[in-house]
Amino acid sequence: MSYSRRILDRKVGRNAQLFARAIAQLDTPRARFPYLRILVSLIENAHPEWERSAKKHRRVAQLAGRMSGGALCPDEVTDVIEARDRAS
DSSP: OOOSSOOSOTTTOHHHHHHHHHHHTSSSHHHHHHHHHHHHHHHHHHOGGGTTOTTHHHHHHHHHHHHTTTOSOHHHHHHHHHHHHHHO
16 A cells, blocks of 8 residues: 655654544544544654653644644644643
8 A cells, every 4th residue: 555645753653644634634623632632642652752851742742733734733732732631
């Protein structure tokens, strides 16, 4: 199977990249929220070295945005991360 775009982050993988693009097609932030939590978890598990970084939330959000081809707003992803962290 060939793909028109290269993998942006080999640690996270192509499936997560395709997942990010699919999430971006959902209409509302409320509909995207649970799927963004899964995507964030995938990215964080792939990049444990970011755990101690002060800019971890921003890095995860920017990677999610790039993986979706710019369709996901990094600010929305950051809000999802912060909401998850507050609930924990």
